[in-house]
Amino acid sequence: MEWTSSSPFVLSANLHGGSVVASYPYDDSDPKLNRTSVYSKSPDDLFFRDLATGYASRNPLMGSGNPHCPDKETFPGGVTNGADWYDVSGSMQDWNYVFTNTFEVTFELSCCKFPLASQLPLEWQRNRASMLWFTGQVHRGAKGVVKDNETLKPIHGAKVKIVGNTHHVVTSKRGEYWRLLMPGNYSLVVEADGYETSPMLNFTVGEDLDPKWLDVNLSRSLKPSKSEGIAWVPRKLPVQNLTDSVPDLSKNSASSEAGVPALDFVHHNYSSMQSWLQSACAARPEICALRSVGKSVEERELWTVLITGNIKGSQVGKPEVCYIANMHGDEAVGLELMLHLIRKFLLGYGKVDRVTKLLDETRIYIMPSMNPDGHEHAYEEYQRLRTSSLPRSDPTQTVPYDPIPSKPSIFYLPPVHQGISGFVLDEATGSPIVSGASEDDQKRDIRIYVEGNDRSVGVSKAGEYFRLLLPGSYVIWAEDHTS
Incomplete structure (x- = not known):
């Protein structure tokens, strides 16, 4: 939170697992509605829907809206x-x-x-074009710099408002702003402490990735502002649209190229991820920098890669895009895709015009693992509790299960972090049995029990369960308590 709030990111994505869908704000809804599922519209709902649809439509499985996890869950578009x-x-x-x-x-x-x-190459092919397209969407809407009319110094913290939209953005320390917008006609005003509100500026946003430049100078009011900064002159270099035709330079990822290390489709632990990131950025220091934004609970560095053209030169005016993956320790796909995306950018710069233009005009931050501690405790195809369809006429039906005590929980909770986790699967279909509404609109209540322990845990809406346990041998089972 401290990192994102102190960085002028314009567009960002967080990568999860457990389903295949693009989800956009808001995640929260008015508590007075007292409903578990209700459309919660943000002021920029159309733009968010466009972002989500653009990504999903370039991913064949996601775009189908029917990822089969579980079978009954579908997402239009x-x-x-x-x-x-x-x-x-x-x-x-x-x-x-x-x-x-x-x-x-x-x-x-x-x-x-x-x-x-073995599934990772397919996941990369499904998401490669979507990720490139999404990154380029940062060049939409309007941008510019807000300055003091007398000193011409940038104003930090000025509010940039779109008339008729309740969401505003604020200027960076260099006075820069970026306001993502759908194509259309808009009016913009700027406010800052100690300054008169700017006159209304009318402008049009086009369909291409060439944001409207609107610089604003504010006149001081009777209460002057203390905002200061450095002078900035924007460069108007449009970025061409990225399409699915960008060649896949990662097809030969198993071999080193241009000094960029090879990258196999395997699951990387923290040590191998760190080593690869260090070698990759060392191969292209003119466009890549590896930084840590902090440390995890277990003192692992939270590595972040910055990729941009002419990294040691002037960076003013470049919007920033951020990708954050592996938020939960077991969500491994995003981590691996981020490594391949980094390699694609490093190999494409200077060879693929559209990638080169994108990096010349954009600062791209990639955090492959936000939860390296949890990822160290995760493993492939972690144990799943298979059970029958749990007929309601016999809610006590159980299936004995032998956990692997040497395998810790995929979620980290110090100091007790061992246990078992997985999905409750229908034995007939192999699909997760999820909590929430069933076919006849009754709420499913699936509980996980451990022999000799009265405490049960519930199953999530994705069909997952998590049970912390000390090392040892256990019998575990699922029960359906749906009334």
Whole structure:
């Protein structure tokens, strides 16, 4: 939160697993509605829907809207409003939209959060074009710089408002602003403490990725502002639209090219991820920088890669895009896709015109793993509790299960972090049995029990369960308590 709130990100994505869908704000809804699923519309709902649809339509499985995880869950066009799917209070995409400048979308990438490594090439092919397209969408709408009319110094913290829209963005320390908008006609005003409100500026946003430049000078009021900065002169270099025709330079990822290290489709642990990131950025230091934005609970660095053209030169005027993956320890697909995306950018710069233009005009931040501690405790195809369809006439039906005590929980909860987790699967279909509404609109209540322990845990809306246990041997089973 501190990192995103202190960085002028314009567009961002967080990558999850457990389904295949693009989910957009809001995730939270009005508590007075007292509903678990209701469409919660943001002021920029049309833009978010366009972002989600654009990503999903370039991913064959996501775009189908029928990812089969579980079979009965479908998403028209492969997209959903967060709260309309299920209500979440305080999600990252909502927080970033409300409290920072960035527009964030959540991408659920795969049914299985930690699939076998043999599945990773397919996941890369499904998402490659979508990721390139999404990155380029930062060059939409309007942007410019807000300055003091007398000193011509940039004004930090000025509010840039679109008439008729309740969501505003604020200027950076260099006075820059970026306002993502759908094509159309708009009016803009700027406000800042100690200054008169700017005259209304009318402008039109086109269909291409060439944002409207609107610089604004503010006149001081009787109470002068203390905002200061450095002078900035914007460069008007349009970025061409990225299409699916960008060649896949990662097809030969198993071999090193141009000094960029090879990258196999395997699951990387923290050590191998760190080593690869260090070698990759060392191969292209003119466009790549590796930084840590902090440390995890277990003192692992939270590595972030910055990729941009002429990284040591002037960076003013470049909008920033951010990708954050592996938020939950078991969500491994996003981590691997981010490594391949980094390699694609490093190999494409200077060879593929559209990639080169994108990097010359954009600062791209990629955090492959936000939860390296949890990822160290995760593993491929972690144990799943298979059960029958649990007929309601016999809710006590159980299936014995032998957990693997040496395998810790995929979620980290210090100091007790061992246990078992997985899905409750229908034995006939192999699909997760989810909580929530059933076919006859009754709410399913699936509980997980451990022999000799009275405490049960519930199953999530994705069919997952999590049970913390000390090392040892256990018998575990699922029960259907649906009334």
